[in-house]
Structures are given as structure tokens and as C-alpha cells.
Amino acid sequence: MDVRKNNHFRHLLKQHKENREDILDDMENLRLGENDNNESSELSSYDNHPAEIASELFDIEHQMALKKLHEHEISEIEKSLQKLEKGTYGICESCNRKIDSKRLELLPQAKLCIDCAKETDNFIADMKADKKKRRPPEEQVIQSSDINDSTRGEQFLDLMEYGSADSHQDRGGELVQ
Secondary structure (H helix, E strand, O other), X not given: OOHHHHHHHHHHHHHHHHXXXXXXXXXXXXXXXXXXXXXXXXXXXXXXXXXXXXXHHHXXXXXXXXXXXXXXXXXXXXXXXXXXXXXXXXXXXXXXXXXXXXXXXXXXXXXOOHHHHHHHHHHHHXXXXXXXXXXXXXXHHOOOOXXXXXXXXXXXXXXXXXXXXXXXXXHOOOOOO
């Protein structure tokens, strides 16, 4: 990449970084300023409306997620600036081909060329579409059983053998064998 393009992308990356940092500052100032006044006007921290508490919790978590997203973007921009200094900026991390300059204009911290990015997006979409891959891994180990299942008796025997939280030995009694 020539010096003129290097300077252009360096300026673009710094501009994007400043934009993200300004957004983070605004988020922090909003959190410290306006929202604290509402809390201090309450007579107690107990609220009679659980839905309102849930809404406030959602807002806080949403704000935290947005903050984390912007922090991640700043980190990616800093990595791109380091790549620019090393001379590896604009090279796809997957296939080592040159990333199109139009893509870098829109997304200066891009790590993948458009083909590799599409491939990654398709893989993620396939993973989301395949319900077996989305299920928790515990479900592959644990076999579900209904009331009418034939293993119901085995489960009762296991319970009797190993006990439960209400077993005699859990309440401080001696273990009788």
C-alpha cells in the first residue's frame, strides 16, 4: 500500500476510533448524570411494580452491551492501526488476499475480504438454522424421560440408592447399609 493510502486509512481509522470514544463518553455522562436523579428521589429501593424493575434491568443490560460493543470496536480499530504500522493492513486474515479498498472505506477495521466474510456469515447462518447444533451440549448426554417412560423405575432405584437432598444421611443421620 502506498504512503498516500496509508495516511488516508490511518486518518479514517483514527476518525472512527474518535467517534466510538465520543459515543462511550456520552454513554458514561448520561449514566452518571440523568439516571441517578431518578433513583435518589425514591423513598425506598423496594418497588411495587416488578415489571418496572425488569424494564430498568433490561435498560442497564442493554447499555452495558452497547458499551462492550463500542469497546470491542475500538480494540479492533487499534489492532488495524498496528497492522498499518507493520505493513499488513488491508490483507485478509483468512486467505491472505488483498481486501478491496471500497470495503476498507466503509469498514476500515475489516479483517476479512468480502468472500471470506460471506463464507463466515453463511457458516454462522447454517449453525443457527441447524437446531441440533444450537441445543445445549447437556442434552446430548442426558436422556429425557416422561412419566410413561420405561426407565421410570430405574430412576426411582437410582434415587433410593444415591439419595436426594432430603435423604437421611443429608439430614445428619448415620448411613445404614
